[in-house]
Amino acid sequence: MNKVYLTILILLFGYTYSNAQCTTENSIECECKNSDEIACDLLPDITVSWQWGIGDYQEYPPGEGLQDGEINYPDNWFQITPEIEAMGRIRVGARTPNIGSGPLNLRGADKDGYRWMICYDSGVADTFTVYDPDWNEPSYCPDGSSPKHISWQRIYQKKADGSMDFYEVMVGTMEYHPTHGHMHFDEWTIMSLRIPDPNNMENPLEWEIVGNGAKVGFCVMDLGNCSSENAGCRDDESVYNEGNLLSQDNFPNYGLGGGGYNCSPVSQGISVGYNDTYGSYLDGMFLNIPLGTCNGDYAIVLEVPQVMVEERLDNNYTWFPVTLSQQTGVPDVPEITSSTTGLICEGESVLLSIGAPNNTSVLWSNGETSETIEINQSGTYSVTVTSDEFSCPTTKTISISAISNPTVEEVTVCKNESAELSVESDYSVTWYDEDLNVVGSGQNFTTPILNESTNYYVTNSYFDNKVGPEEHQGDSDYSGGSNAIGFLSFDALSTFTLETVSVYTEEPAERKFILINEEGDVIAEHTEFIGFCADEPQVVTLNFNVPEGNNYQIGTDAVFNINSVGGENPQLKRTGTNGGLTYPYILEGKVSINKSVYYGQGVNDSGGDDYTTYYYYLYDWVISVDPIECDPVLFPVTVEDCSSIEDILIDMSVYPNPTEGKVKLNLSLETESKVEISLNNSIGQKVFHKAFGFISKLDKSFDWSMLPKGVYSINIKINNQQTFEKIVLQ
Structure with a gap:
């Protein structure tokens, strides 16, 4: 692989750091991972970039995607059998940054100058050493084959007195690459095609494997650095589309290692804040897709080996989504349609429909088999469509979200x-x-x-009624160049009114905001003075009426900007690649903000460059919509009379007492109240109960002669307050 020209640039670039007081010879200005420590091991931390991977892969149909060299290497280097050659393929690139506090330094000889090798010609591993610190001596196994070379990782140690020391440990093996002509560290990138598990998105290494790739060895070197946003160096790569972008300022020990590691068998590695990259076009950078694999959504998982001594070993992997379209065909089925868009109310009925082709069968996740189903609960629903014409089914999903009812307690x-x-x-x-x-x-x-x-x-x-990023994010504020200008491209899914947007600037001036249709005509405009609003946005009321249609652009008037701020660049803040953008931004049934359009040298007839890694100027769109009610x-609400029973009960009489069973009860109340009467025996058992509702007077006779003789208690309950009267049955 031709890395020479980049190596020269890196060596020149790295030279600017040679006089710093943090080198492999001097640790005075080196920082430990724990900044409170003054002595420590300066360990590397190797990750693998999802940002690079998702931008450098290509799918091939069965029987394609291999290079001639990969098939015809000496000794069948990649173990390509006719069965593997017939498979489909994904070629994918990998970038491996070092985000640790120390360099990764892999060496082909130990500190005493001995090379350690392994031969397998006898059927078992046989280790031998040769004193050859500069790798001048050829080495072969007894049967003439090339041995595996044990690698030594040199770990640098910051000492309290400012000196630098090191120690070495055995980590993995190297092997001579027959076409690159140098040594590769074995299994530097392990690739697999997997099925994401929605119930275990935290650990892609546990997802079901569909296809494996070559366990590619790399010549580990400083091919690039993390000095720019586009380098794809992040503090955590293990979750797709997450992790904060890092640049030179994020590495106190930036360049430690020298920034010039190359493909030497004596010493390879990745300096602090640097990365190595193998493009998808290089031999061995492929995944095999078994025959019969269905088209659909999968994930590519990339791993780097966990054999080295690092700050962390739980972040040596990444993943990103891929959609296969050139493997085994599936029925052509449109997306699920819903009788409503956006949120529904709790318990509301919704119709879900799938337009299944002729001669197909459908099966919904709730077990129903008709093309249209009625649901009244929120959740994710799926439908699988099967056809005799295809060996693979198609599955479509839709998520229904609901506004829950308020929780009520009487x-x-x-x-x-x-x-x-x-x-x-x-x-x-x-x-x-x-x-x-x-x-x-x-x-x-x-x-x-x-x-x-x-x-x-x-x-x-x-x-x-809101769409788009709520606020400006990231530390990249303005486009460079006085005439650099950007727009947002969007589709109006139905006619709507764009009421307001929010903008940020540190240059107060008038701006003219314009709405451009697909034909390039300005159909709405609004001019307003934008004051100083660096951190708290200014809300701009536009009230642009937007008819249903596609490929609208919205932004500022370039000519107006020249007169107002001295160039076509409106000097409004935009979000860059470290702002966590996730296009498209969709308000269901209303609008989809799809991308940015950028003119680096001013508006012209080129149509501009499309980006989904930048967002220009207009945040927190507010759309005129009716509320979901x-x-x-x-x-x-229960209202009770809480007056004391003495205030309510004017008169009460119970007679005769003692009695042979017949009792007359008279009550006279101040106000209409809720009255209940119960009779309890001497051990507290209730033997009679009657509720009279709301009354103001009671004149009632009771016959309790059937009860056993003894002492009883009449419980008179008035508005949840009670009074008692004892009687004797004889």
Whole structure:
């Protein structure tokens, strides 16, 4: 592989760091991973970049994707059999940054100058050594084959007095590459095609393997560095599309190792803040896809070996999604359609439909087999379509999200008091009285004075009216160049009004915002003075009416910018590659912001360059939409008379007492109250009970002659307060 020209550049670049006081000879200015320590092992931390991988892969149909050399290497280097040659292929590149505090230094001889080798010609591993510190002596196994060469990792140690020391450990093996003409560290990149497990997205190494790749050996070297955002060096690569981008300033020991490791068998490695890259076009950079693998969604998982001494061994892998389209065919099935878009209310019925082709069968995840199903619960639904014409089925999925009803607990208050009603909700809350008149909003509501039990109602509603990044992110603020200008490209899924956007700038001036249709015509514009708003945005009211259509662009007027800020560049903040962008930004049924369009030298007829790694100027779009309003939920309020029983009970008489069983009970109450009567025997058992509802007077006779003789207690309950009267049955 031709890495020579890059090596020269790296050597020149690395020379600028040679006078720093953090070198493999001097540790005065080197920092330990734990900055409180003054002496430590300066360990590497090797990761593998998803950003590089997803930008450097290509799928091939069965029987294609191998290079002639990969098939015809001496001794069948990649073990290509006719069965493997017939498979499909994915060629994929890999980039491996060192984000640790020390260099990775792999050496072909130990510190005493001895090369250690392994031969397998006798059927078992046989190790032997040769004193050859500069690798001048050829070495062969007894049968004439090339041996494996044991690698030594040199680990540098910062000493408290500012000196640098090192020790070495055996880690892995090297092998001579027959066409590159130099030594490769074995199994530097391990590639696999896997099926993501939605229940275990945390560990892609446990996902089911569909196809394996060559365990590619690398000549480990400083091929590039982490000095720019596009280098793809991140603090954590183990989760796709996550991890913070790193640059030179993130590495206190940047360049430790020298920045000039190359393919020498004596010493290879990756300096701190540097990376090695093998492009997908290089031999061995492929994954085999077994025959019969169905087209669909998979993941490529890349690993680097866990045989080295590092700061971390739990981040030596990455993954990124791929969609196979050139393998075994599947039925051509459109996406699932829903009778509603966006959020639904809890319990609301929704129709899901799949337009299955003729001569196919369907099976939904809930077990139904018709093309249209009715559901009333949120969740993810899938449908599998099978056809006799294809050996692979097609599965489509759709997620339905719902606004949950507010949680209600009945409230009881005393008469002539207000009730404090509250709910927990993530949405907008509205309160209604018994006649469904709006009486309040928010999670808490205080009723007026209540004299009787009543019902209130409460609803959740939601304005699903925002799209795009909420705020400017990252430390890359402005485009370079006075005439560099960007736009956002979007589709209007239906006619809507763009009410407001938010912008950021440190250069106060007027800007003219323009909306351009697919034909290139400006169909709406708005001019406004934008003040200093570096951190807190200025909200710009546009009220642009946008008809349904595709390929709109929105941004600023280039000519106006020249007069206002001195160039076509509007000097508004944009988000760069370290801003965690995730195009497209979609508001269902309304708008899809798909990409950015950038003109580096000013607007021209080229059409601009498309980017999904940049976002230009206009944040937090607010769209005019109707709120989603859910049905009211009953919130009962019980009102009780909490007056003392002495205040309510004017007169009470129980006679005769003693009695042979017949008892007359008279009550006279101050106000209408809830009355219950019960009779308990001497051991507390209730032998009689009767509720009379709300009354103000009671004149009632009871016949308890069938009860055993003895002492009983009449329990008179008035508005949840009680009084007792003992009687004797004789």
